[in-house]
Amino acid sequence: MNNIQQILIVDDHPAMAYGTKFILEQEKDIQVVGVANSGESGIEMMMKLKPSVIFLDFHLPDLTGMEVAVKMREIDETIQIVIFTGIDYMPILNNLLDLGVCGIMSKDSSEEQIRNMMRSLKEGQTVIPISLLHQLRLSQPEDDMSSLTDEEINIMNQIVKGATNEQIADEIHMSKRSVDNYVRKIYDKFGVKSRAQAIEKFIQMKR
Helix, strand or coil: CCCCEEEEEECCCHHHHHHHHHHHCCCCCEEEEEEECCHHHHHHHHHHHCCCEEEECCECCCCEHHHHHHHHHHHCCCCEEEEEECCCCHHHHHHHHHHCCCEEEECCCCHHHHHHHHHHHHCCCCCCCHHHHHHHHHCCCCCCHHHCCHHHHHHHHHHHCCCCHHHHHHHHCCCHHHHHHHHHHHHHHHCCCCHHHHHHHHHHHHC
16 A cells, blocks of 8 residues: 555546546556545545645635645645646745645646656655746746736735725725735735735835
């Protein structure tokens, strides 16, 4: 059993989660021990089932993949986490790498690419798509506003002025839930966990 890779999939889309489960279990040395549909349930199942690898969706109904990864690594710093997502992860790539994730894969990946990732992890390696490798080689650390969208800049300007998410939602005619999601994305891009830290980072960028 020591050679079996035990996988926990954390994804709130059933078709994607169970499709990934089916692909992984075609490998004789892989066992999917559980499927969680939220960040909190994923953390609970991780503690109970003690998998060796987590396939983690970045967008979950309760927490971001960043938040889940942080909590999981606090519980077990040896856990291997593969971010499996459909979002553009380049703006937060450095933050994900700082957390110690072992791989980042697009949900558009082929079955063979997913299997190759798992084989590589077993050998203590990872697989990086060529397109991502080129961006890594050419990219520079972002200390300016280029990582933020116009909507995010607008929201941050209002946060700096002391506006709450509810007040921002009223001002820009958007639901509070949407504003909450924007603020969460901003935290992820900044690599921060609090409003005060986000404000400090934003002010530094504007200088």
